[in-house]
Amino acid sequence: xxxxxxxxxxxxxxxxxxxxxxxxxxxxxxxxxxxxxxxxxxxxxxxxxxxxxxxxxxxxxxxxxxxxxxxxxxxxxxxxxxxxxxxxxxxxxxxxxxxxxxxxxxxxxxxxxxxxxxxxxxxxxxxxxxxxxxxxxxxxxxxxxxxxxxxxxxxxxxxxxxxxxxxxxxxxxxxxx
Numbered sequence: 001x002x003x004x005x006x007x008x009x010x011x012x013x014x015x016x017x018x019x020x021x022x023x024x025x026x027x028x029x030x031x032x033x034x035x036x037x038x039x040x041x042x043x044x045x046x047x048x049x050x051x052x053x054x055x056x057x058x059x060x061x062x063x064x065x066x067x068x069x070x071x072x073x074x075x076x077x078x079x080x081x082x083x084x085x086x087x088x089x090x091x092x093x094x095x096x097x098x099x100x101x102x103x104x105x106x107x108x109x110x111x112x113x114x115x116x117x118x119x120x121x122x123x124x125x126x127x128x129x130x131x132x133x134x135x136x137x138x139x140x141x142x143x144x145x146x147x148x149x150x151x152x153x154x155x156x157x158x159x160x161x162x163x164x165x166x167x168x169x170x171x172x173x174x175x176x177x
Contacts, residue, residue: 033058
C-alpha cells in the first residue's frame with residue numbers, strides 16, 4: 001500500500017497508494033455545508049465549529065483529487081511538523097470547504113484511520129476576512145460511528161504524537177513525491 005517512505009527531521013511518512021485516484025466530487029456551498037451541521041454523517045460534532053464562527057456559508061467547490069498520507073514517529077509538535085512537511089504550502093493542500101471533508105468521510109470511509117488519533121484534514125477559512133488554516137480531526141468510535149473535532153488553529157496547534165496518523169490533502173498543492 002505504501003508508495004514512498006521518507007524521513008523529514010524525525011518524521012516518517014508514506015503516501016498510501018490507491019487503486020483508483022481518490023476524488024472528492026464537486027460540493028454545493030451554503031451554510032448547511034459547514035461541519036457544524038453534519039449530523040447526518042457524524043454522531044459527535046465539536047462545538048468549536050460554532051464557537052469559532054465556522055458555522056458559516058461554505059464556498060462551492062470543483063472536483064478535487066486528494067492524497068492520503070500516513071505519518072509515523074512524530075517526535076515534535078504535530079502542528080509544526082505539518083508546517084515543515086509542506087514547507088509553508090499548507091494553504092494549497094488544504095480543502096477549500098468543510099463540505100469536502102464531509103464528502104470524503106461519506107465516499108471513502110475505508111481510508112479513515114481507525115487508530116485512536118484518527119484522520120486529519122486541513123481547511124482554509126476563506127469566507128471570513130482572514131485566510132486561517134484549521135485542522136479537522138475525524139475519529140472512528142468503537143461502535144463505528146464518526147466524530148469530528150476542530151483542534152486549535154494550526155498556527156498554535158501543539159500536540160505530541162507517537163503513533164501513526166492519517167492526513168488527507170488536496171493533491172494539487174503537494175510538493176512531496
